Amino acid sequence: MRFLPLVFSLVATALAGSPETALADQGRRPNIVLIYADDLGWRDTGHTGSDYYRTPHIDGLARAGITFTNAYAAAATCAPSRAALLSGRSPAAIGFFGLAGVTLPSARLRVLQVTGRPRYPAGDVTIAHALRDAGYRTGMVGKWQLGATPETTPTARGFTFAHVIEPKSPPAPDAGPKRIDEITRVARNFISDNRDHPFFLYVSHLAVHTPVEARPETIATWRQRPPGRQHRHPRFAAMIEHLDESVGRILAALDEHGLTDDTLVLFTSDNGAAPMSPQTPLRGSKGSYYEGGIRVPLFARWPAVVAAGRTSDVPVSQIDVFPTVLAVARAPEPKGKRLDGVSLLPLLRGTGGLDRTALFWHAPVYTGAGGRSHRSGPLPGVPVSVVRKGDWKLLLFHDRWALDGGRARLETNGAVELFDLATNLDECCDQSTTRPEKRDELLDDLLHWIDENDAPLASAPNPAYRAPD
Numbered sequence: 001m002r003f004l005p006l007v008f009s010l011v012a013t014a015l016a017g018s019p020e021t022a023l024a025d026q027g028r029r030p031n032i033v034l035i036y037a038d039d040l041g042w043r044d045t046g047h048t049g050s051d052y053y054r055t056p057h058i059d060g061l062a063r064a065g066i067t068f069t070n071a072y073a074a075a076a077t078c079a080p081s082r083a084a085l086l087s088g089r090s091p092a093a094i095g096f097f098g099l100a101g102v103t104l105p106s107a108r109l110r111v112l113q114v115t116g117r118p119r120y121p122a123g124d125v126t127i128a129h130a131l132r133d134a135g136y137r138t139g140m141v142g143k144w145q146l147g148a149t150p151e152t153t154p155t156a157r158g159f160t161f162a163h164v165i166e167p168k169s170p171p172a173p174d175a176g177p178k179r180i181d182e183i184t185r186v187a188r189n190f191i192s193d194n195r196d197h198p199f200f201l202y203v204s205h206l207a208v209h210t211p212v213e214a215r216p217e218t219i220a221t222w223r224q225r226p227p228g229r230q231h232r233h234p235r236f237a238a239m240i241e242h243l244d245e246s247v248g249r250i251l252a253a254l255d256e257h258g259l260t261d262d263t264l265v266l267f268t269s270d271n272g273a274a275p276m277s278p279q280t281p282l283r284g285s286k287g288s289y290y291e292g293g294i295r296v297p298l299f300a301r302w303p304a305v306v307a308a309g310r311t312s313d314v315p316v317s318q319i320d321v322f323p324t325v326l327a328v329a330r331a332p333e334p335k336g337k338r339l340d341g342v343s344l345l346p347l348l349r350g351t352g353g354l355d356r357t358a359l360f361w362h363a364p365v366y367t368g369a370g371g372r373s374h375r376s377g378p379l380p381g382v383p384v385s386v387v388r389k390g391d392w393k394l395l396l397f398h399d400r401w402a403l404d405g406g407r408a409r410l411e412t413n414g415a416v417e418l419f420d421l422a423t424n425l426d427e428c429c430d431q432s433t434t435r436p437e438k439r440d441e442l443l444d445d446l447l448h449w450i451d452e453n454d455a456p457l458a459s460a461p462n463p464a465y466r467a468p469d
Contacts, residue, residue, distance in 0.1 A: 029198040030302065031263040032131075032325055033191075033254070035247060036085070036202065038078065038143060038209040039286055041273020042295045043230070044240060051228030053240045057248030058299070061267055065301030066310040066348060072317045072359060072388075073271045076286060076293040076381070077367055079145050081270040081318065082204070083120035086127055086146070086157065088322025088339040092362035092455035096120045105464030110399040112460045113383055114364035122151040125334040127322050128158030128200065134331035137161070137194040141186040142179075142204035159202075161190060167206055177213035177242055178206045184246040188253040195257040200325070203250065207243040210274060214238030233276055264302040264328055264348075268318060272296065281426045287367035287381045289395060290427050294361065294386075300348055302328075312347050315388055317359050320344050358389040360449045364398060364458040383458035387446040391422035394432075394442040402459035407443075410436075416443060 043049050047059040047067065074084030079098035080091040091097055097116040105112075128138040139161040140154045147153065154162035163186045165179050175182035187203050207213075212235045222234035222241075231237070247267065254260045272293035275285045284290030298316065300306060319341035326333065327343040346352035367381035383398035395417045404413035411433055418432040418439045432439045450457070 028262055029136075029330065030304070030328055031198055031254075031259055032136075032200045032328065033250065033263060033265045034200075034202050034321070034325075035250065035265065035267045036082075036142075036204045037243060037267070037269040037297075038205050038207060039271065039274045040208055040240070040243070040269035040297065041277050041279045041285070041292070042282060042297055043279045044208070044269075044273055044277055045297055047299075048297055050231050052225075052231035053237050055240060055244040057244045057251065058267060058297075061247065061251065061265060061301050062297075062299040064303065064308045065265075065299060065306045066312055068298040068300070068316050068347075069311060069313045070315040071268065071296055071298030072294050072315065072361075073269070073296050074318050075361065075363060076271050076289050077363075078209075078270045079120075080363075082143075082145055085270075085318045085321055086202075087120065087124050088127070088319055088337075088341055089124075090319055090340045090360065090362065090453070092360075092450075092453045093340055094121060094124065097363060097365045105462055107464055107466040109366060109382075109462050110465050111383065111402060111458045112462050113366050113458050114456045116364075116456075119147045119152060122147070122149075122156070125337045126157045127325055128154070128202070130158070130322075130326055130331050130334050130337075131200045131329055132158050132160055133334075134329060135198065136329065136331075137197050137199040138202075139163075139190045139194070139199065140202040140204060141165070141190065142183045142202075143167070143206050144204070165206065167209075177215060178208075178239060180205065180207055180242045180246050184249050187250050191250070191253040191257065191259070195259060198329070200329075205243060205246070207246075208236065208239050208274065210276075212236055212239055212276075214242055218242065230278055230280055236274075236276055261303045264300065264305075264325075266298070266300050266321065268298040269296040283427045289361055289363065289381070289384050289386050291393075291421070291425065293381075300344075302348065306348050307350060310350065314347060314354060315359055316344060316347070316354070317341060324348075358387050358445055358449075360446065361386040362450065362453070362455045364456055385446055385450060385455070385457070387442050387449070388421075389442055389445060391420055392438055392442055393419050393421055393427075394439065394446060396443065396446055398458040402457065403461060410439070418442065 045055040045058050047062040073081045075081045075091050077098045083096050095116045132138045138159045140159045141163040144164045172182045218238040222237045272286050273279050279292040282292035284292035323339050323341050323343040327345045342354050342356050362385045364383040385396045387394050400413050400415035416432050417430045419427045
């Protein structure tokens with residue numbers, strides 16, 4: 001973590017003589033389009049290896065820019081990820097962990113979860129605030145999920161235009177499955193209406209979250225296709241196809257107005273995949289802090305700056321979007337705003353790496369995800385904190401840490417799991433007892449980060465808990 005003045009000093013130095021400077025010299029500032037899918041997994045596009053789904057427009061976007069193969073959501077569930085994306089802070093820093101997936105008390109849950117704040121706190125400076133104050137037109141369309149009170153709506157969060165579509169709100173005429181057609185129309189209109197001004201557009205889809213929705217004729221077509229070995233759900237494939245068509249139509253709007261070269265397009269997802277879409281070799285799905293629940297697709301296209309066909313395996317997070325967007329837009333830093341991420345501009349330009357040693361996650365809540373750990377039976381996703389440092393990843397399970405002896409009994413209590421993702425991407429082989437020196441190194445880093453962020457652990461015993469027979 002660092003304060004923004006240092007970030008912008010480094011960025012200003014890095015930008016000297018860059019293509020971005022050439023654009024600025026011509027009186028232009030890049031537009032920014034952020035397309036956010038809902039529950040789209042790391043392997044759910046053709047470009048990232050699906051053996052069934054077809055996503056030609058998303059694949060084309062990826063091939064025309066850079067693919068981040070080690071990209072992560074800030075949380076394994078949607079609401080805290082969205083808050084982190086727009087705020088540039090980790091969920092731990094803002095105390096927002098989302099809605100718990102399990103109601104307490106429950107006889108199956110050992111500790112009481114941390115409630116945190118009920119919503120992303122009002123008054124925090126967002127990406128939209130920073131870009132609006134820098135002269136950008138800021139628009140959002142689609143799923144919001146971050147509050148509906150006057151002080152928490154998109155317009156209160158810095159968007160000059162907002163078309164909010166929540167899952168239970170009445171659909172507009174010709175909205176299409178998952179409201180994809182409605183979202184796409186509004187997004188295209190925003191691009192057209194603001195083509196003569198720099199703009200930031202946040203397109204937040206409801207797809208591909210359940211319930212699965214797709215046009216009957218598209219589903220019928222998919223049912224005629226042979227299934228893949230990994231993916232084989234025709235209704236889900238049809239919904240992904242509709243999402244892909246939306247991406248194509250939004251990119252076409254940029255082409256139609258001559259904006260493609262000067263527009264940074266980011267495409268990613270709010271968390272890992274839905275359980276119906278296996279992510280092999282990744283373990284887990286949405287709600288889990290194994291790789292399948294937090295690793296997501298992330299593609300960036302910016303023809304004026306980003307060379308096509310590039311790949312980066314540097315671990316990055318969606319908390320990096322805020323500082324990246326500020327650097328790209330040359331927007332001044334919000335006063336007093338502290339960010340937890342770093343600018344990805346050196347990776348976009350291919351000029352260097354990132355000044356960061358580790359990524360962290362903190363979820364002191366039950367998420368409802370299956371597959372708690374290798375040493376226990378299936379339970380809802382339990383409170384956990386995580387660190388990834390290089391290729392190594394450590395998970396700290398709050399219940400066993402708090403109730404089963406903590407650090408003194410790590411050899412037997414299962415409070416931590418350690419994986420080398422370079423050789424064990426499927427997280428099947430816990431090395432916490434065979435590599436104690438690496439375990440202790442990452443555990444020290446994680447505990448220091450927890451203390452630095454005053455991040456609460458779920459440690460209070462649940463009085464309703466009953467041990468299994």
